[in-house]
Amino acid sequence: MTVVPSVLVTGASTGIGAAYAERFARRGHDLVLVARDRARMEALAARLRQENGVAIDIIQADLTQPAELATVEARLRNDARIGILINNAGTAIGGSFIEQSTDDVARLVALNTTALLRLASAMAPRLAKAGEGAIVNIGSVVGLAPEFGMTVYGATKAFVLFLSQGLSLELAPKGVYVQAVLPATTRTEIWGHVGADVNTLSNVMEVNDLVDAALVGFDRREPVTIPPLPDAGQWDALQAARQAMLPNYRNERPAERYRTLA
Ligand SMILES: NC(=O)C1=CN([C@@H]2O[C@H](COP(=O)(O)OP(=O)(O)OC[C@H]3O[C@@H](n4cnc5c(N)ncnc54)[C@H](OP(=O)(O)O)[C@@H]3O)[C@@H](O)[C@H]2O)C=CC1
Numbered sequence: 001m002t003v004v005p006s007v008l009v010t011g012a013s014t015g016i017g018a019a020y021a022e023r024f025a026r027r028g029h030d031l032v033l034v035a036r037d038r039a040r041m042e043a044l045a046a047r048l049r050q051e052n053g054v055a056i057d058i059i060q061a062d063l064t065q066p067a068e069l070a071t072v073e074a075r076l077r078n079d080a081r082i083g084i085l086i087n088n089a090g091t092a093i094g095g096s097f098i099e100q101s102t103d104d105v106a107r108l109v110a111l112n113t114t115a116l117l118r119l120a121s122a123m124a125p126r127l128a129k130a131g132e133g134a135i136v137n138i139g140s141v142v143g144l145a146p147e148f149g150m151t152v153y154g155a156t157k158a159f160v161l162f163l164s165q166g167l168s169l170e171l172a173p174k175g176v177y178v179q180a181v182l183p184a185t186t187r188t189e190i191w192g193h194v195g196a197d198v199n200t201l202s203n204v205m206e207v208n209d210l211v212d213a214a215l216v217g218f219d220r221r222e223p224v225t226i227p228p229l230p231d232a233g234q235w236d237a238l239q240a241a242r243q244a245m246l247p248n249y250r251n252e253r254p255a256e257r258y259r260t261l262a
C-alpha cells in the first residue's frame with residue numbers, strides 16, 4: 001500500500017459520497033469515484049483535481065447490477081493502492097411496507113446491503129494481509145429505530161451496523177479499521193427519492209457538517225460514529241445493556257416464563 005492510500009468512494013456523484021470525496025481529496029488522497037451518473041462524477045473530479053492536484057479515476061456502475069458490481073469488486077480486490085473504502089452508495093424508498101413493491105424493496109436491499117457487503121468482502125482479505133487500511137460503512141440512525149416507520153430501509157441499515165461491528169471485532173486485531181457512520185436527517189437528494197421535501201423537515205444536518213464529524217470519528221478510530229447524537233453516553237449505555245445479556249442466551253432449558261401454559 002502507498003503511504004497516502006487511495007480512497008474508493010461509492011455513491012460519489014452527489015450528497016454524502018461527494019462530500020467524502022472532497023474531504024479526502026483535500027487531505028491529499030487519490031480517489032476512485034463510483035456511481036451511475038458519469039457526468040456528475042467527471043465534473044466533481046475535474047474540480048477536485050484542479051483544487052488538490054490528486055489523481056481521480058471514475059467507475060460508472062449501477063451497484064444493483066451484478067456484472068457492474070463485479071467490476072468494482074475486482075478493482076478493490078486487485079488495486080493495492082486503494083487502502084480506504086467508503087461504502088456509502090445507498091438509497092431509500094417511500095411508502096409503507098404494503099405499498100412498496102416487492103421488486104423495489106429487493107432493489108433497495110441489493111444496493112444498501114448486498115453491494116456494500118460484496119465490496120467489503122472483496123477488499124477485506126487484501127487489507128488484512130497488508131495489516132492496514134479502513135472500511136467505512138454508511139448506516140443510519142433509522143437502523144436503530146423501527147419506530148421511524150421506514151422498515152425495510154431501517155432493516156438494511158441495521159444490517160450495516162451489525163456487519164460493521166462484527167467486522168471491527170474480526171479485523172481490528174489484523175490492523176484494519178472498520179467504522180459504521182450513522183447519520184440522521186442530512187440535506188441531500190435522498191429525500192426526493194422518498195417523496196419528501198427536505199426543506200420542510202426540521203433539524204436537518206448539512207452534508208459537510210455530517211462528513212466532517214464522521215471524519216473526526218474516523219481519525220479517532222471510533223467503531224461507531226453517530227454525528228447527530230449529543231450524548232455519547234447513551235450509545236455506550238445501549239452497548240453495555242446489549243453486552244450484559246450475552247452470558248444469558250445459552251441455556252439448556254427455556255426460560256421459566258415459557259414453562260407454564262397461561
Ligand atoms: N441524507 C440522509 O438524511 C441520510 C443518508 N444516509 C445514507 O447515506 C448514504 C448516502 O446517501 P445520500 O448522500 O443522502 O443520498 P443521495 O441520494 O444524495 O446520494 C446517493 C448516492 O448513491 C448513488 N447511487 C444510488 N443508487 C445507486 C446505484 N444503484 N448504483 C451506484 N450508485 C448509486 C447516487 O449516484 P447515482 O445516482 O449517480 O448512481 C449518489 O451518488 C446512503 O447510504 C444513505 O442511506 C443515512 C442517514 C441519513
Ligand SMILES: N[C@@H](C=O)C(=O)O
Nearest residue numbers: 092140142184185190
Ligand atoms: N436517508 C434517510 C432516510 O431516507 C435516513 O436514513 O434518515
